[in-house]
Amino acid sequence: GSVQVWQKGTTQTKSSSYTNVGPDHMTTYFGGTYAQQSVVLPSGQEVSALRYTADTSSNASPNFNWIMEDAGKILRGQTVTISWWMRTSKPGIMMGTRVNNVANSRYSGGGSFYTLGQTSGFIYEATESWTYHSRTVALPAANAHAHGLAEIWAAGGSMSSGDWFEIAQVQLELGSVATPFEHRSYGEELALCQRYYQAININIQGYPGAGGYFHTNTQFPTQMRSIPTT
Numbered sequence: 186g187s188v189q190v191w192q193k194g195t196t197q198t199k200s201s202s203y204t205n206v207g208p209d210h211m212t213t214y215f216g217g218t219y220a221q222q223s224v225v226l227p228s229g230q231e232v233s234a235l236r237y238t239a240d241t242s243s244n245a246s247p248n249f250n251w252i253m254e255d256a257g258k259i260l261r262g263q264t265v266t267i268s269w270w271m272r273t274s275k276p277g278i279m280m281g282t283r284v285n286n287v288a289n290s291r292y293s294g295g296g297s298f299y300t301l302g303q304t305s306g307f308i309y310e311a312t313e314s315w316t317y318h319s320r321t322v323a324l325p326a327a328n329a330h331a332h333g334l335a336e337i338w339a340a341g342g343s344m345s346s347g348d349w350f351e352i353a354q355v356q357l358e359l360g361s362v363a364t365p366f367e368h369r370s371y372g373e374e375l376a377l378c379q380r381y382y383q384a385i386n387i388n389i390q391g392y393p394g395a396g397g398y399f400h401t402n403t404q405f406p407t408q409m410r411s412i413p414t415t
Contacts, residue, residue, distance in 0.1 A: 186251060186269070186354060186355030186356050186357075186366075187232070187233060187354065187366075187368070187369065187374060188207075188208040188211075188221065188233050188234060188235045188352075188353065188355075189208070189233050189371050189374050189375075190208060190209040190210075190371070190374050190375050190378045191207070191208050191209065191221050192209055192375075192378065192379075192382060192383070192384045193205070193206060193209075193382075193384070195220065195221040196218065196219070196220040196221070197218070197219050197220075198216075198217070198218045198219075198240070199213065199216055199217070199219070200216045205382070206219055207219040207235060207249070208221070208235060209378035209381070209382060210251060210252065210377075210378055210381070211249055211250060211251055211252075212249075212250045212252065213237075213247060213248070213249055213250070214247060214248050214250075215246055215247040215248070216240045216241070217237055217238055217239050217240045217247055218236075218237070218238045218240065219235065219236070219237055220235075220236045220238070221233060221234070221235065221236075222234045222235070222236045222351060224315075224351065224353060226270055226315055226353070226354075227314075227315055232270075232353050232354060233353065234270075234351045234352065234353035235249070235351065235352050235353070236349055236350070236351045237249075237339075237349060237350060237351075238347065238348070238349040239344045239345065239346055239347065239348050239349070240346060241346045246338065246339055246340065246341040246342075246344070247338060247339055247344075248336055248337070248338030248339075249336065249337050249338065249352070250285075250334045250335070250336050251334060251335045251336075251355065251357070252332065252333075252334045253332060253333045253334060253335065253357070254332060254410070255331060255332060256286075256332055256333030256334070257286045257330045257331045257332050257333045258331055260284070260324050260333055260359075261286075261324060261325070261326055261327070262324060262325070262326035263323075263324055263359055264321060264322070264323045264324070264359070264360060264361050265284060265321070265322060265324060265357055265358065265359055265360070266319055266320070266321045266357070266358055266359075266360060266361055266362060266363050267282055267284065267319065267320055267322075267335055267355070267356070267357045268317070268318065268319035268320075268354075268355075268356050268358075268363035268366075269317075269318055269319075269337065269352055269353065269354060269355040269356065270315055270316070270317055270318075270352065270353040270354050271311055271315070271316060271318060271350060271351065271352045271353075272311070272312065272313060272314055272315045272316065272350065272351050273311040273312065273313055273348070273349070273350040273351075274313070274347075274348050274349045274350065275313065275348060276310065276311075276312065276313060277310060277343060278310070278311050278339060278343045278344055278348065278350060279308055279309065279310055279311070279339065279340035279343040280308070280309060280310075280311045280337065280338070280339055280340065280350070281308045281309075281337070281338050281339075281340055282318075282320050282335075282336065282337050282338075283322075283335075283336050284322060284324065284333065284334070284335055284336070284357065285333060285334050285336060286330045286332075286333050308340055311350060319363035321361045335355065335357045337352060337355065354366040376406075376407045379405070379406060379407035379409070380407060380408070380409055380410045381409070381410060383405055383406070383407070383409070385403055385405075387401060387403060
């Protein structure tokens with residue numbers, strides 16, 4: 186939720202589909218531009234924020250999913266609170282939040298998600314000034330999936346092309362009280378992200394071997410959560 190690590194680039198534009206763009210650990214849906222911003226909160230603290238800018242009115246219902254490993258098992262039957270800072274380019278943009286339980290296929294980048302719990306009063310109007318938000322939900326004890334996600338989205342029809350909103354310091358925690366944001370160093374956050382994705386630059390000089398292929402070895406800086414696939 187600190188949106189510090191952007192291994193795929195700090196400004197990205199995408200089309201309407203689920204895609205891993207924007208900050209690491211997050212998937213997004215609907216087209217638009219996603220950019221990292223340095224902002225100052227009302228407390229005077231300078232932090233990293235995510236700005237989404239809508240590209241067309243038909244794509245103005247973006248959602249942001251922070252997928253959480255093993256959350257379906259850890260959070261079942263628990264009361265949780267999600268909190269974040271947000272501001273918008275204009276009044277009248279309606280936002281929503283929820284916590285979902287997801288199937289393994291969704292966790293790896295596709296398939297369906299299943300509602301684990303939804304915050305009370307989850308649709309509300311955002312403001313042009315930085316505002317702190319929090320929502321609490323009691324999650325059911327029964328669910329079928331191991332993982333989970335925290336989701337923030339813009340309600341359909343409330344954004345037009347060129348409208349934007351920014352979010353910062355998104356945090357989901359056990360209990361019914363939103364506590365101050367838990368800060369981690371950039372290095373620690375990067376290492377956690379690299380368990381899922383690593384951008385590696387390899388410089389090869391020479392001539393290809395048999396079959397026209399180069400062969401090289403590289404050592405990952407962080408052990409990944411599973412064997413990488415092409």
